[in-house]
Amino acid sequence: MASARDWLDRIRRLPLPPRVRIMNVCGGHERSITMAGIRGALPHAIELIPGPGCPVCVCPEEDVYQAIQLALNEDVTLVAFGDMLRVPVNAPKKDPRSLEQAKAAGADIRPIASPVEAVRLAQANPDRAIVFFAAGFETTTAPVAAMLAEGVPSNLSVLLSGRLTWPAVAMLLDSETPGFDALVAPGHVSTVMGPEEWRFVVEKHRIPAAVAGFTPESLLAAMYSTLRQLIEGRPFLDNCYPEVVRPGGNPTARAHLARTLDVVDANWRGVGIIPRSGFAIKETLAGHDARRRFPSYEDPSRKRAGQMPPGCDCARVVLGKIYPNECVLYGRACTPRHPIGPCMVSDEGACRIWWAAGVRE
Numbered sequence: 001m002a003s004a005r006d007w008l009d010r011i012r013r014l015p016l017p018p019r020v021r022i023m024n025v026c027g028g029h030e031r032s033i034t035m036a037g038i039r040g041a042l043p044h045a046i047e048l049i050p051g052p053g054c055p056v057c058v059c060p061e062e063d064v065y066q067a068i069q070l071a072l073n074e075d076v077t078l079v080a081f082g083d084m085l086r087v088p089v090n091a092p093k094k095d096p097r098s099l100e101q102a103k104a105a106g107a108d109i110r111p112i113a114s115p116v117e118a119v120r121l122a123q124a125n126p127d128r129a130i131v132f133f134a135a136g137f138e139t140t141t142a143p144v145a146a147m148l149a150e151g152v153p154s155n156l157s158v159l160l161s162g163r164l165t166w167p168a169v170a171m172l173l174d175s176e177t178p179g180f181d182a183l184v185a186p187g188h189v190s191t192v193m194g195p196e197e198w199r200f201v202v203e204k205h206r207i208p209a210a211v212a213g214f215t216p217e218s219l220l221a222a223m224y225s226t227l228r229q230l231i232e233g234r235p236f237l238d239n240c241y242p243e244v245v246r247p248g249g250n251p252t253a254r255a256h257l258a259r260t261l262d263v264v265d266a267n268w269r270g271v272g273i274i275p276r277s278g279f280a281i282k283e284t285l286a287g288h289d290a291r292r293r294f295p296s297y298e299d300p301s302r303k304r305a306g307q308m309p310p311g312c313d314c315a316r317v318v319l320g321k322i323y324p325n326e327c328v329l330y331g332r333a334c335t336p337r338h339p340i341g342p343c344m345v346s347d348e349g350a351c352r353i354w355w356a357a358g359v360r361e
């Protein structure tokens, strides 16, 4: 396997056009790129653009609000992945504006790291309703689907905010200004769903694409592949993570997803509805669907595009339209200690990743 330095040398020897924009759609990729200093090591012609790779950032504001209200007003224990707890919503100053603040106000809210913990909690407390607020892309939603498929205690329900990544990329490519010339496709998502999900990028849009893993070597190999495809005018879907990503993905995980969840139109925070980009729990599992069990906390009036906090440019960051440090609040009003928007909260948010890597202006 070639080293990162080898791949960098190969990229530097390519006859590059004056400007090439390569988008990634995975918070893990963005973290590896930023922490390894790959941006600064590449020729100036190459721009690396973080795209829609943070599920917490795009989780609709009304879903977070619903989780907060449910936890405050029902006799339940609400569990969620840790970084969701600090995601802010728009609410009057006197009201809790995040799950963390709702917890401080007395709601029983607990962070968990996996669906197994939610099941264990439900088993240990059979007389108490447990609600699992599960936001994530395919990689995180697949274990939730497996949990539902294998059978869960009757006192456990799921407030699901699952999203599929490829429809967001399709939406960008169908727009008049996609904003990128090549795609580094997400390794973990491809592990579950199969690399074939990204074929439309090359077949329909003639945009070079390569699936990458999370090491600098794998990411640089994928970038080199897309650059060569671009230069040679020969786009194809490359797999630069073959040790993990297999044709067809993970058949068991896909079967669990198909058995328990429907694919539906879904709202992305600050972006709006993207067709067939969300997961919803099937009717047959209605007893485990928190949206059906606690319908009164669904507030359709909150369903609107542009629900980022005032002044927060997170939606444009998520869509790769601006870099994190181009938001006027970055590092000023908005820091990880005092986040304004979800992109500064989540470990997969581009703003937080850039800040953690020392980008200060």
Ligand code: SF4
Pocket: 311, 312, 313, 314, 315, 317, 324, 327, 328, 329, 330, 331, 334, 335, 339, 340, 341, 342, 343, 344, 345, 351
């Ligand atoms: Fe939103 Fe903060 Fe990022 Fe600006 S820096 S886009 S306010 S999360």
